[in-house]
Amino acid sequence: MLIIFFYIFYVIEYYYWFFKLKDSYQAYMRISFEREAYANESNLNYLKKRKFWSFRKYL
Numbered sequence: 001m002l003i004i005f006f007y008i009f010y011v012i013e014y015y016y017w018f019f020k021l022k023d024s025y026q027a028y029m030r031i032s033f034e035r036e037a038y039a040n041e042s043n044l045n046y047l048k049k050r051k052f053w054s055f056r057k058y059l
Helices: 003-021 024-030 032-039 054-058
Strands: none
Touching: 003 024, 003 032, 024 032, 032 054
């Protein structure tokens, strides 16, 4: 994704979860990019093995 599309998707996904859950922290934790990052924060080789568009499995 280009940077612009990343931020657009990030904000859209955040507001989707925010309006659904009515909680800003839970909305943040449900964003697919954040879920992918937290799930793989201890895997130091993740970026080398990560496939393109792999955040989709966290949607």
